[in-house]
Structure formats: structure tokens, C-alpha cells
Amino acid sequence: MVKRNAGALKPAVFLDRDGVLTIPEFRDGRSFAPRTLEAFQIYPDAPACVRELKQAGFLVVVVTNQPDVGAGIVAQDVVEEMHVRLRADVPVDDIEVCYETREQATDRRKPGAGMLKDAARRWGIDLGASFMVGDRDSDIEAARRAGCTAVFIDLGYSDAGPTRQAATVSSLREATDWILRRGEPACVSDAGGRHANDHRI
Numbered sequence: 001m002v003k004r005n006a007g008a009l010k011p012a013v014f015l016d017r018d019g020v021l022t023i024p025e026f027r028d029g030r031s032f033a034p035r036t037l038e039a040f041q042i043y044p045d046a047p048a049c050v051r052e053l054k055q056a057g058f059l060v061v062v063v064t065n066q067p068d069v070g071a072g073i074v075a076q077d078v079v080e081e082m083h084v085r086l087r088a089d090v091p092v093d094d095i096e097v098c099y100e101t102r103e104q105a106t107d108r109r110k111p112g113a114g115m116l117k118d119a120a121r122r123w124g125i126d127l128g129a130s131f132m133v134g135d136r137d138s139d140i141e142a143a144r145r146a147g148c149t150a151v152f153i154d155l156g157y158s159d160a161g162p163t164r165q166a167a168t169v170s171s172l173r174e175a176t177d178w179i180l181r182r183g184e185p186a187c188v189s190d191a192g193g194r195h196a197n198d199h200r201i
């Protein structure tokens with residue numbers, strides 16, 4: 001449906017938050033979102049990566065599940081303050097947040113594609129020319145449902161990783177370099193190999 005007006009639409013890079021832009025807490029081979037402002041730490045190279053993506057012509061939109069708010073474990077104010085700090089350090093264009101727990105989930109909660117689609121409507125994004133970078137299967141599945149190319153950051157979690165991503169990398173820096181190697185955004189929508197097999201680097 002977006003293809004018809006693709007010339008007027010912009011490509012985006014959607015970024016998951018925890019494990020992509022911010023350092024998650026690791027316990028027992030799993031990762032957890034920070035629950036306090038003290039624990040909220042941004043990867044040192046995140047600002048430069050986002051700057052490079054924007055310079056290449058991408059909108060950069062964070063899409064993050066924060067179910068600890070829906071579960072009453074973390075106050076929404078705390079997450080909102082985290083995002084004030086994130087925006088101050090990293091030049092993202094927008095942040096889409098879903099506070100729902102698994103039980104409360106609508107299509108906005110990843111692996112649903114609702115946050116990506118809402119951002120696409122608001123910003124005029126060509127989802128088919130866009131990328132989603134994440135560290136969980138739910139990020140890769142949300143990308144698939146939205147029609148975006150998925151890049152998986154493998155942080156070595158103990159659960160089985162996703163299989164439908166276009167590339168597997170180990171950091172936002174590698175994800176950024178992989179996306180930028182695909183060419184300028186104007187060329188991306190013409191690339192035939194966007195959903196080709198995993199390019200592990």
C-alpha cells in the first residue's frame with residue numbers, strides 16, 4: 001500500500017532500545033530493561049551511529065516495549081525521564097513506547113507491528129525501504145510484519161535466536177555499517193536482495 005506513493009515517503013531505521021541503544025542488565029543469559037535512572041546507560045557509540053544514519057537520509061525512530069510500566073514495577077515517569085536523557089544524547093527523531101504487558105498486548109506491543117505502522121503514518125515512512133534493528137526475536141518478527149528489513153544484534157542470550165533477519169551482527173556499530181553499505185536510501189527500495197539470506201559478519 002505504501003509502494004504507490006513510495007517516491008514521497010522516507011526510509012527509516014527503527015531501533016529497539018534495550019540492548020541496541022542502551023546497555024541492558026544481564027542475568028542468567030538473559031537481559032533486562034533498566035528499572036532506575038541510575039541503571040540507564042547509553043552505549044558510547046550510539047550517538048555517532050544515529051548521526052551517520054540520519055546523514056545518509058534515514059529517519060531514526062526508537063520502538064521499545066516497556067512492560068514493567070504496565071506491570072506496575074516501574075513508574076511511567078521514570079521511563080519518560082530516561083527518554084528525555086536519550087533524546088539529549090542521541091539525535092533520534094522519535095520514540096515509540098509500548099507499556100503493555102504480554103497479557104495487555106495490542107498490536108503496538110512487539111512482535112506486533114503497530115508502533116512501526118503508527119510511526120510510518122506520522123512521519124510518512126516507506127516501510128518497505130526501512131530497517132529494524134533489534135536484539136530479540138520479537139524485534140525481528142515486528143520487522144517482518146511491518147515489511148521492513150531486519151538486522152539482528154546477537155548479544156549471546158541463552159534462548160534460541162531469530163532466523164528471519166537479513167543480517168546478524170554484534171553491535172549497533174556493525175548494524176549501522178551494514179545498513180549504510182546497502183547504499184543510499186534512495187537506492188534501497190530498488191535493491192533486490194533485501195530479504196536475501198542471512199549475511200553474518
Ligand SMILES: [Mg+2]
Nearest residue numbers: 016018019135
Ligand atoms: Mg532489546
